[in-house]
Amino acid sequence: MIMTNTTKCTIETRNIDKIYQNGGEDLKVLxxxxxxxxxxxxxxxxxxxxxxxxxxxxxxxCLDVPxxxxxxxxxxxxxxxNDNELAQIRNQNIGFVFQQFxxxxxxxxxxxxxxxxxxxxxxxxxxxxxxxxxxxxxxxGDRLRHRPQQLSGGQQQRVAIARAIITNxxxxxxxxxxxxxxxxxxxxxxxxxxxxxxxxxTIVVITHDQEVAEEIGEIIYIxxxxxYEN
Amino acid sequence: xxxSCIVKVGDYLQFKQLIKLILNxxxxxxxxxxxxxxxxxxxxxxxxLVVAIGKGAESQVNEQYAQLNVGTIIVSAAQRGPAADPLTxxxxxxxxxxxxxxxxxxxxxxxxxxxxxxxxxQGSYSAIYPEFQTVNHLTVYEGRELVEEDETEHNRYAVLGxxxxxxxxxxxxxxxxxxxxTISRRKFEVIGVYERIGDSSSPMGYDDxxxxxxxxxxxxxxxxxTNPTILAQAKDIDSVQSAIQDIQYILDETHxxxxxxxxxxxxxxxxxxxxxxxxxxxxxxxxxxxxxxxIVSGIGIMxxxxxxxxxxxxxxxxxxxxxxxKNEVLSQFLIEAVLISLMGGIVGVIMGFxxxxxxxxxxxxxxxxxxxxxxxxxFSTVTxxxxxxxxxxKASGLDPIEALRHE
Ligand SMILES: Nc1ncnc2c1ncn2[C@@H]1O[C@H](COP(=O)(O)OP(=O)(O)OP(=O)(O)O)[C@@H](O)[C@H]1O
Ligand SMILES: [Mg+2]
Numbered sequence: 154m155i156m157t158n159t160t161k162c163t164i165e166t167r168n169i170d171k172i173y174q175n176g177g178e179d180l181k182v183l184x185x186x187x188x189x190x191x192x193x194x195x196x197x198x199x200x201x202x203x204x205x206x207x208x209x210x211x212x213x214x215c216l217d218v219p220x221x222x223x224x225x226x227x228x229x230x231x232x233x234x235n236d237n238e239l240a241q242i243r244n245q246n247i248g249f250v251f252q253q254f255x256x257x258x259x260x261x262x263x264x265x266x267x268x269x270x271x272x273x274x275x276x277x278x279x280x281x282x283x284x285x286x287x288x289x290x291x292x293x294g295d296r297l298r299h300r301p302q303q304l305s306g307g308q309q310q311r312v313a314i315a316r317a318i319i320t321n322x323x324x325x326x327x328x329x330x331x332x333x334x335x336x337x338x339x340x341x342x343x344x345x346x347x348x349x350x351x352x353x354x355t356i357v358v359i360t361h362d363q364e365v366a367e368e369i370g371e372i373i374y375i376x377x378x379x380x381y382e383n
Numbered sequence: 384x385x386x387s388c389i390v391k392v393g394d395y396l397q398f399k400q401l402i403k404l405i406l407n408x409x410x411x412x413x414x415x416x417x418x419x420x421x422x423x424x425x426x427x428x429x430x431x432l433v434v435a436i437g438k439g440a441e442s443q444v445n446e447q448y449a450q451l452n453v454g455t456i457i458v459s460a461a462q463r464g465p466a467a468d469p470l471t472x473x474x475x476x477x478x479x480x481x482x483x484x485x486x487x488x489x490x491x492x493x494x495x496x497x498x499x500x501x502x503x504x505q506g507s508y509s510a511i512y513p514e515f516q517t518v519n520h521l522t523v524y525e526g527r528e529l530v531e532e533d534e535t536e537h538n539r540y541a542v543l544g545x546x547x548x549x550x551x552x553x554x555x556x557x558x559x560x561x562x563x564x565t566i567s568r569r570k571f572e573v574i575g576v577y578e579r580i581g582d583s584s585s586p587m588g589y590d591d592x593x594x595x596x597x598x599x600x601x602x603x604x605x606x607x608x609t610n611p612t613i614l615a616q617a618k619d620i621d622s623v624q625s626a627i628q629d630i631q632y633i634l635d636e637t638h639x640x641x642x643x644x645x646x647x648x649x650x651x652x653x654x655x656x657x658x659x660x661x662x663x664x665x666x667x668x669x670x671x672x673x674x675x676x677x678i679v680s681g682i683g684i685m686x687x688x689x690x691x692x693x694x695x696x697x698x699x700x701x702x703x704x705x706x707x708x709k710n711e712v713l714s715q716f717l718i719e720a721v722l723i724s725l726m727g728g729i730v731g732v733i734m735g736f737x738x739x740x741x742x743x744x745x746x747x748x749x750x751x752x753x754x755x756x757x758x759x760x761x762f763s764t765v766t767x768x769x770x771x772x773x774x775x776x777k778a779s780g781l782d783p784i785e786a787l788r789h790e
Contacts, residue, residue: 211784214704216704216783216787217784236708236709237708237710240703240706240707240708240709241394241706241708243703243704243705243706244394244705244706245706249704249705251787255697255701255704255787257698257701259407259408259411268702268705269705269706271396271400271404272394272395272396272702272705272707272708272711273394273706274394274395274396274397275397276397277397277399277400277403316705320706
């Protein structure tokens, strides 16, 4: 196949459905999702609660599989991958940012940030050096050895972002990254996403917050499991 | 593009890092780890001690029978006291007709006071033929042993066991050679002292006995109406059973009235085997108790690991999201269980060593051995692997999304 478009697709889904069986009744949570996210773009997926945002994000993040359809991530046919390959894809191609941060409470900032690299078999010295660099870049140079409880929500989310980008993934997936933050911290986090985007990361932010979405600019709407361009 | 073309699965958490993560976890939950290991500690200490006690019992038995030739057959009256139809010296001579028997000679045992100067000892004497010394591997420490001539001449000679000589001379056994002692108020000259055999509690021990010629005992101590025991020596271990059959046959012939049933025929080999067997049974019994303790402690480990997995469900989800493979999660929890039980095992062995003075206190024979250490540590580790596997497998099989959603 000859590529006519010079911009590559980071995400390409074809006719994805997600159906949950619920007491014998089929519940279609995602309905014929056709989504293309080009490399280097920064988009918001906006929708009300229960519209299927997290379900979509789990599929895009290779944590879940659709009931029907095809999914290509960085050109890889993800649905053909086995469990180990999926783990490898999550490690190398994707960085996750969650609403509840999901930092490990008994580890300090450096230890939390370096985890994805450790699981890639890289030595501790190298991992921790990279973790320190990432934390410095996100303005946490003076909080390197703080544990999550000793950090504010905004700081915790920045540690989580550092963990997401330490492997230098093509795609950063964020599910309600500002959902637990006050407006000042939210703005800081959004600023960081813009910076990461400028450095070339493809970013998908999932939100139900109109303001956050508008700040990002490019918005895809989701309602009852269906995508709308506007 | 197929994922296998692009994704190469070969990057795993370094083993050193894996261990480090696990140790971190273990030491951040010291109290829980300690409680988990308690059962393993007790179980391993028990195994270690049981093996030590078993070895002790075994070596005690072996020591007791060390002086005894396994080919020895002892024929004695089935009932104590004067017998209507006792064994005779002629029976012993008859036994020699069997091609399976090398030696056969009667002996007598008696008790009585043994006096030397102003020392008195409530001891025993054995009236023997000189071959007896060969069969029982008795060698002299001082002086000489009994010889054929002492037998034919009815010499009133005695050779003393080391302990007996030692007691009578108050610690200078050699000095008694050449002196007279009285055995049941009859005078005998001491011509030698035997080398120490070792275990005075030995059933066949002669360390505290006086050995005198058979003929002299008959003439001066017991009279001819005696009830001797006959010691026969089979040609080799394999002929013991045939020798016993020959003895039975001969006794049936010569003692027509009561036949061989009025005598007890015992061979040293089978009583050694029986003693070893009972020592082994004891070990096995104790060992099974220890194994039960370990199984119970293993179930404890399993419970704690399940709680751990539950507590760390969210962490497992996160690790899977950032790219930890199922195997990595499995090995993390499995090795944690194994490390906990291994540590318990090592501490258990140390506790076992510390508990050894207690065995002294109860007078239990024991013998610490490498085997005991290995068995204890191996068993505890196996417990960890066995009971740690299911929780670890459960952990690795968790659905990442549900795990992440877990509170
Ligand atoms: N495992 C499941 N089994 C059955 N139904 C499910 C399951 N997971 C999600 N759903 C349903 O799918 C729908 C979409 O859920 P999803 O979590 O994607 O919503 P969302 O858009 O992320 O909502 P929110 O903004 O509240 O997070 C909901 O109606 C939910 O009940
Ligand atoms: Mg959601």
